[in-house]
Amino acid sequence: MGKRFSYGGDAAGGPRKRAKVVHEAPTSEEVHASRQLRQLLVFDQDPARSRHGLQSLKLYLDELLSTDGGIKSERAKILRNYLDSEKPAEDGENPVYLPDIMHTWSHAGQTNNDNLMSAVPVVLVLLLRLLSQSLETVPYGLGICRTLLIKEFQQLISRNLTADKGKSFVISPTLRLLREAVSFDGGTIARPLFRARATMLKSLARNMGIVHMGEDKEDTKRPSARTNAIQFFLAAIKYLHPEAKKELLSQRDIVSALTRDVKQDPPYVLKELLVGLKNHIIMDDKVPREAKSNLLNTSTLVRLSALYQYRLDSPAEDEPSIADMAHELLLAVCTNPACGVLRQDAGFYPREIDPNTTIPRAELDDLGLEAVAWMNKFKTEVPIRNFTLSNFLPNLRPWSSVKQSELITSIFKVAPELVANYFINNKSFTFEPKLSATWIGYAAFLFDTVILPIPENLCRGPNVPELPPPTSIVLDNVLPLPLNQKALVRCLEHKSNMIKFFATRILVVAIEKLDAVITIYQDPSHTNKSIWNEAARRLVDEFCQRAPGIRNMITACQKIPTEDLLHREAASRLLRLCYEVLPQATLSAKLDVSAHLDAVLGRISNQELEDPRDFALGLKELESLLAIAGYSPGMRWFGASKGTTLSPFTQLLKICVEAPKGVSLEAMKQVLNFVAVEQQLVPGHAGHPGLLPLIEALQSSSKYASQAWPFLDNCLTQCASKSVKYVEMLQDIAQEIAESTSQNIDGPLVSPIILAIRDQLPHASKNGGEEVLKALGRILPSYLGLSVTVGESRPILSLIFSKMVSDLPDPKGKLAKAGVPERLEFQHNSWSSSKPKSEKKAVDTQDAATLATNIDQETLEGMLHVPDSLEAENSALMKWANKTADELVDEGYATSLIALLASEHASIRKEALVSILKVADKIKQSQYEENEQVWLLLSELAETAKDNINNGPLPSTIVAFASHALHIVRDPLHGLYPKVNIFLTRGPYWSLDKLPLVDEILTEEPNVGDAFYTQISWLLTYLIDGLRSASDLELYHKKRSRGPILERILALAVNPYMRLPLRTQVLRLLYRASSIEGGSTTLTTRFSVMNWLEERRSACADSSEAAVYDGLRRRIWETCDQQRVTEWSKNGLP
Amino acid sequence: MSSSLEPQQQQKSQKQIDAKFTSYYLQRATQEFGEALDAVRSADDFKPDSSIAVLISALQQGTGMFSEEDKRAVICSEGAVRSSK
Incomplete structure (x- = not known):
């Protein structure tokens, strides 16, 4: 504001100045008799005398209020006598109490005497306070309150309330008077007072805006008009009935003024305000919801949220601050539907859609998820029900305040529809990594958002709806929009380990949530199973597109310093989750799990971690790596790697033996037993405790165990590599005993590892000399004794032991004499509790049983049907023309053209051929990085198609190969890149009856170490796509030098290391074949697929997978030529 | 697992375990990311009255990724003794 100019000394010539208001202090005298009081207060035209009387009364009342006893005190007798003498007649219609004072007030109104207009309410306030102290005087007080309701005095009140803003000395006492009146005698006259709201509430909103001015804090003894107005409002809502509150809250100006200046209010007023609003409106069940909504609109919420920054209070230690109180209030308001803000939403389903719409079966079958019109509709905008909250949330700053973050996530929890909506509307705040408090706050907020629970049944309703929710909304809840691939990759590549750590943690919880969502999608109770399965696949695909690739995660994991245990634990857990939840995504992983495991095993077994808690945390990392090793067929369990002396298996065994007591080793023991059974170190039948007797024997002789590790490592490795030798050796011993004792000993009753130890014992001294033999002299009796205890054959073990003794140091023959110790106590938990856990993805037994009996063709279709990827629209012939080389290759235009070579119409095929040649040429001329390779592929394809273009569609195998090879030639890092290029350089055209690669x-050996299964995955996808017609099927069962393709694929699936996703791909190929005319008959009569399925079923441990084999068997039977098959099988089938 | 625990450890209430685990987690986190935390403290947007609470809360969140069983395994190994060296 500009400085005011002085207009010179001549005031008359200048603009008129406002007359200065001078408050002359009134005179007073001490009151000592009721008669004197009456004389003092008797109406007098002279305002000075009236003020004198009122001021004397005020001082007298102040004195009484501060005296013990108040109205009951001796000194108050004067007042009581005065009031008795002034009492109006009871029979009057509207008796006027305190007629003299009221007369003075009326007169002051007529003469515009502000001092008196203010002085009367001042004394009335004090008088009412005093009268409320005793039941005897309450009726008198009520009389005064009723007097105020007389029209004449209502007008005076109204006039005071509407006084100029500068006259707070008039407004404030009047507001105080109203507050006393409305709350007098427990709100007895609140109702009639509210009826007179036209005058009583006059200018309330305006008066709420008259705030304290000046730099100092507001004096509690001289509260501002705003403070008085708020206190009157709070008193009113305390005593008014619900309907009146509703009416009051419908006055927008009052509601708005109530919180407008809340940031400047003194702490005590704010406390009263927050408590009053909470107790008398928000938590009052009788106040209608819409009334609460009127109060709690977006701007009220925003203003209350400004109190998070309130710093004018200094609460005691055990007292909540204003910011805390505001937080509590906002939490209650925003998360309790009874408070009028929160509306019931439908979880992941946005407003306006009906997730139970019936879509015709045929449409669903033809179009799949595309039949659901709204499935892709909500990527940029999500219609919601909670408008108020949606508008409120962007005003909060979750990255800079823990409480604000808590408020938002609490709101998300009760209104999940807002998650996607919030991030779509707040795109400006990115997750671009920066080592700052704001980034960390934002990361913490996003973490809290991701770990929010999934809405019940996805829709917060009693049942899961018919149709799955829009994929984009679910994805935004699992991995919110700011967590995009670019930002997350940058986080994982950031030089700060802390940023990597935060990103890793978020990804861990996101994948866990994705897993939980997929479990709901795959619930067997869905009616439209195929749609839900398709939605699950799409969700996983889109998640993989938004999340960083497995390579980024592996690289980030490899760079973590060895001593960063927390970080390593999180990173290994992330990789494990990828293997468990996103197995397809990990096919391209090049993780040398052996090396990782070696490093961790080395660190733990060398006892580098001094703090046992660090040790336990290290074991968590180890557990994750062991799980990954279980998923990785390339894991080398036996044979020490460079720089280590023991194999990973022995190191793990050593850790179990040497671990501090109290540390949980269950997971490790499970892995040890799993590998031991798989490698035939121990018998695999149920009831046998596996390696546990060995572990217990080593633990009980722990001081000797350290000497024996190299020897044991050698025995374990020998046993794993020559398992047949030891099984045969066992049979020989059994035979030996049978012959000598005429006892018949059946079955594998002794662990082969014991035979390996026996076998290697003569060479033990090479692995450490006499010390080792001495150690083994302690360990082996105990081990064999425990083996007897757990049920292994005593005669065999005794025989083995007698042979062992000759190699052990036993100068006095004690060992030989004692033999295998008897009745050793085996302390480990029973074998049953240590059984390897079934794969995480497997459904539990009960569900599996249900699935096994209930799997129907629809479910089977959902699992095994793969849409025809070579079905292209003819419009592809036009669409490519204006596209760049990048777009042609990367966005699928070239693939669509290739697919048209399999069209039934010659004209389409010809046009496609011409277009492919043009595309090839265009790409060759372009700057596209792999232009040569792509050109070569397309040219060879064109060359292959050219001569046969009139003879009918190109075999789907060729078309599918070309489509899939195109993805490889554009990615030099792909494991198949060398093979495809060698194939392309071999000749200018391809043989039509061969299946390339x-x-x-x-x-052949894979070019890259562990890439065999990645390549198999690619091959199976191409083979499935290439099988579309009876003529294609001929190519699959045609006799070839190495056998028909299908036969080789069926043999491949028997590989025990092949994991579920790849096994399922083989089943998809069979399913595809069964969809072709005559396919099932061919499968049955040429490949005995029914027997194959039967055999696979019996070999599979997982009942849900077994159910799929059964389902496929049924399908093949139902779609084959049953008569022919029955004849062929000589009535052996079905 | 319970059989391998000392009786007094079994008696530890989950609340105590949670508190001890959180304290251990924070101690490890500050050890592993000490340098980064110092850098954050000197960043422009660091406000002593609110940012410290944000940092602590952010680091502490990770404890939620551990099951009660995991926490117990880590904390109860505190008094563990190595069986051999």
């Missing part, structure tokens, strides 16, 4: 992949 099948031999190379199935029989």
